[in-house]
Amino acid sequence: MIDYKKAPGCGGRARLDSVIEMDQRHHTIDSALLLAVRELYGIGISLQGRGQWQRFKPPGKRDLDGYAAILGHEAAMLGRWDTGEQHLVVLADEQATDEERANARREAQQQVQVARERQQAALSQQHSEAAERARALWGRALPAQEHPYLLRKDVAPGWARQLGHLLLVPLTDGTQLVNVQTIATDGTKRFLTGGRKKGCYHPIGQFDTGRPLLICEGWATGMTLHAATGSAVACAMDAGNLLPVARYLHRRYPDARIIIAADYDYDHGTEGNPGIMAGQAAGAAVGGRCIWPTFSEGAEGTDFNDLAAMGGEVSV
Secondary structure, three states: OEEEEEEEOOOOOOEEEEEEEEEOOOOOHHHHHHHHHHHHHOOOOOOEOOOOEEEEOOOOOOOOOEEEEEOOOOEEEEEEOOOOOEEEEEEEOOOOOHHHHHHHHHHHHHHHHHHHHHHHHHHHHHHHHHHHHHHHHHHHOEEOOOOHHHHHHOOOOOOOEEEOOEEEEEEEOOOOEEEEEEEOOOOOEEEOOOOOOOOOEEEEOOOOOOOOEEEEOOHHHHHHHHHHHOOOEEEOOOHHHHHHHHHHHHHHOOOOOEEEEOOOOOOOOOOOOHHHHHHHHHHHHOOOEEEOOOOOOOOOOOOHHHHHHOOOOOOO
16 A cells, blocks of 8 residues: 655755655565655666665656665655655554654654765765866866867867867866866767766856857857857756756846757657757746757757758857
8 A cells, every 4th residue: 555645854855745655564665665666657667776775767867867765674765856856655554553653754754864964975975076086187188179079060179178089078066167078089978977967067158248148958069059159158968957057047147148058859769859848947947048959851950069060050
């Protein structure tokens, strides 16, 4: 039996979205957690990873934005990093009194608090170590000149640097370098393990109140937009990061006219066109607007860099 209850929460958020109780006579905490994940997000979901914290891919998502954690023999939690939701799973004795069950839920919520604090401390340490690695790599890199990715995308290097065969694109949290995206000669992109990305971005150009502030996904797209419009651009690096970056920049520049330059994913096998959906959500959240490139039928393009390569006009 699954019993959903709205409940005050703890940890990284002000509240839990629900407390899910299951009969301890028929479940272990492992089976209860997996059942809850599938009940909430789909029967085909499987957990990935070992240990206390595991991850899963929510429906329609390309990344492992879901998490699940076993907190003890009778409590677990699950949720999504991209939406911020979180749920508590508790094994319950159906023969227990209401007071006993309420006490069990309170104890489980305390376990959530402890787990969240430990996770946050570990995450902060990972971020700090990754930022140190990023700054060390950046210090060793040289100005990029004729990297194959630059030539293929027909963009200037901007603030990117080169280290061996890798192009380095720095990410900032608005105050300091916190991560780098590496781009190999074949276009393969990676971020440093443990590095920050959410809410962080690569800046191109200087913000001018006379021009709109553009936010896009990829770095080459941002370089193309800046060259074509003269506007400052923030590259969020992926669709899921458009909203956090837009919110940060809206707080920093409250009078800026923000335009989200989204990728067009519809004709490329991606269900629901997540690029435009994420772009529209980000634009709406900050009182801005969302634009995207349009391609002729059958054209293999997704972003404004592709549009420029096909001879299309890039404008906002």
